[in-house]
Amino acid sequence: MRMSHTQMYARLLAGDAAYNGRFFTGVLTTGIYCLPSCKARKPKPENVRFFPTCEAARASGLRPCKKCHPDDYARGADPVLETIETVVAEVRANPAHFRDARALIHRSGFGATRAFELFRQHYHSTPAELLLRARLDHAKRGLLTTKAPLVDIALNAGFESLSAFHDNFQRHNGLTPTAYRALASAREFVLTLPPDYPLAYLRRALGRDPHSVTERLAGDTYTAAVRLESGPSLLTLALSSDEIRVQFTAGSAVAVHRLVIGLLGLAQDASGFARLARKLGLARMVAARPGLRLSQTHYVFDGLLWAIIGQQINFPFACLLKRRLIERTGTPLGDGFFAPPTPEAVAALEPDELLPLQFSRQKADYLVNTSRLIASGRLDLAALTGMSATRAERTLLAIRGLGPWSVNYLMMRALGFADCVPLGDTGVTSGLQALFKLEHRPDIDATRRLMTVFSPYRSLATAHLWQFTQPLPA
Ligand SMILES: [Zn+2]
DSSP: OOOOHHHHHHHHHHTOGGGBTTBEEEETTTTEEEOTTOOSOOOOGGGEEEESSHHHHHHTTOEEOTTTOHHHHHHSOOHHHHHHHHHHHHHHHOGGGOOSHHHHHHHHTSOHHHHHHHHHHHHSSOHHHHHHHHHHHHHHHHHHHOOOOHHHHHHHTTOSSHHHHHHHHHHHHSSOHHHHHHGGGOSEEEEEOOTTOOHHHHHHHHTSOTTOSSEEEETTEEEEEEEETTEEEEEEEEEOSSEEEEEESSSOHHHHHHHHHHHHTTTSOHHHHHHHHHHTTOHHHHTTOTTOOOOOOSSHHHHHHHHHHTTTSOHHHHHHHHHHHHHHHSEEEETTEEEOOOHHHHHTSOGGGGGGGTOOHHHHHHHHHHHHHHHTTSSOHHHHTTSOHHHHHHHHHTSTTOOHHHHHHHHHHTSOOSSOOOTTOHHHHHHHHHHTTOSSOOOHHHHHHHHGGGTTOHHHHHHHHHHHTSOOOO
């Protein structure tokens, strides 16, 4: 599928619409970029540069053509994206079918460089990382639904050896495959933390709202009222530097495990980001906390509420509004705790009812309308986690009330995508200003440009920037 300049130029001369979306045509003399099918006058070959995406063309200073509207096209039908999504669906269904990352790249039909770029752009991942996660998910399903011996589980998922399976499983899940299998009937479990895990930062994240009605940190005990698919549950985490003991009042240990892994950010590639930062000469960015993770929200709807409430207001006020919404629509669990609401509970409100709680008219509308989209099945939050990042982003940006900040915040904190930037976030811009010793706080364009070097780890870079100007935790 990799095409030479000559081949692409030939498709351009032919005005071949079948190649729309597979590349974009930049004309250096006019400063315009087009679809291959554009009816505008054909440029000379020496004045043409080809780009894989509109973004790449714009990054080179070109403007979209007003005749063929390449950006509109790129937002809709997208054959390259669909190719990558098809390959990923195949990998997830049968990871053992792919011997290694090269097999995955080969299956995509793109050259290695382009394939790496496409997996980074659309899945925030390298092909190898994507394949590993598919193997681990496959193995998890096998552990819970079969009695097969571990070695068969490992081989069926495509691991080369039992030890490779064991090591990767432990690193991503905080427990052994055998212990994971035992979750099926467990009422509590213990997770092992990696040696560099910065517990003090986790404590700071968990205790950041001292008045919260969903979570409370007291000494080394963290209690959280959560909503699992099966209903509300009260979790208790006993924190220590090498392990976390987890107990819960309701729901399955498998669901609680998934939530706690997200809360701890255990599956994130913290050491990969620390290596990148050092390679960039930015060791100071990670020096105090090389193992920092980005704590994930308890569940996706929770993240969505926060992404709407937290827009353009300060943190304490956002906490206050969220608390009021949860007290109004959540489920009381005793001792002052409330499990966060279901989308149905928020959808049942009238926006007017939120005004006396100090919500702006706009926020009230957005919260209720988005909840109604979910409650009526028109927005499927559960489906977002399995989507490509590109598809998830497009789906979310189409919702009124979710701007780029909210969408990226949600993708990063609730959906676990690795390469997001909440543009316009003041924590990020202060962090960048201090890190690069800039005279002025960077604007949106400068933020986007400065963050490019951290790809595909921009979510973790964001977590580090949030901490960069803060005092070290106790
Ligand atoms: Zn054009």
